[in-house]
Amino acid sequence: MKRTIIALACMILAGPALAQSLGEKTGVNSALGVAPSTPDFVKQVAISDMFEIESSKLAEQKGNAQEKSFAKQMVTDHTKTSTELKGLVSDGKVQATLPTTLDSAHQSKLDKLKNATGKDFSSNYDSYQVSAHEDAVSLFERYANGGDNAALKGWAGKTLPALKHHLDMAKELGKAPSVGQSK
Secondary structure, three states: OHHHHHHHHHHHHOOHHHHHHHHHHHOHHHHHOOOOOHHHHHHHHHHHHHHHHHHHHHHHHHOOHHHHHHHHHHHHHHHHHHHHHHHHHHOOOOOOOOOOOOOHHHHHHHHHHHHOOHHHHHHHHHHHHHHHHHHHHHHHHHHHHHOOOHHHHHHHHHHHHHHHHHHHHHHHOOOOOOOOOOO
C-alpha cells in the first residue's frame, strides 16, 4: 500500500509530460481526471474501436439475440468513429500515429472470446463491453474537457453522447432473458 501511494505521488509530482503517457497506461490520468495527450488519445481510441469491431463481429456469430442486436450497432457505430478518426489524422488536423493492431491486453481478451462459447462467451463479452465503454466515456470526457487539439476535442465532445448510450446498453446485456427474443 505504501509503495502504491509513493508511486502515485511520484507520478503526480513528475509533471504533466511524464503523467501523460505513463499515466494513461496505468490509469492514473483517469483517476485524477487528467486529459490524455493527443497521441495517447488517438492510440487508445483506435485500439478501442478495433476491439469493439472485432469482438462484436464474434458476438454477431456467437452471442444470444440481445448480444447480436447490440453487436450489430457496435460494429456500425465503431466503424463510423474509426473512419472519422482516420479522417482527422489523414487530413492533418491531428498529428498522431494510428495503430494498426490491438495491444496485448485487448488481443488477449479477443482471443478469450474466440475460444469461448455459450454462457462463457456471453459472460465475457458482456463484461468486456461494460468495462470498455466505461473506459471510453472517461477517455472522451477527459479529452473533450482538456484536450490540446481543437478539432479532436470537438470530435470527442460530439462522440461522447453515443458512447454514454453504448454504456447504458452494455449494462443491460444479460439482464433480459435471451429466450423468446427476436432480431
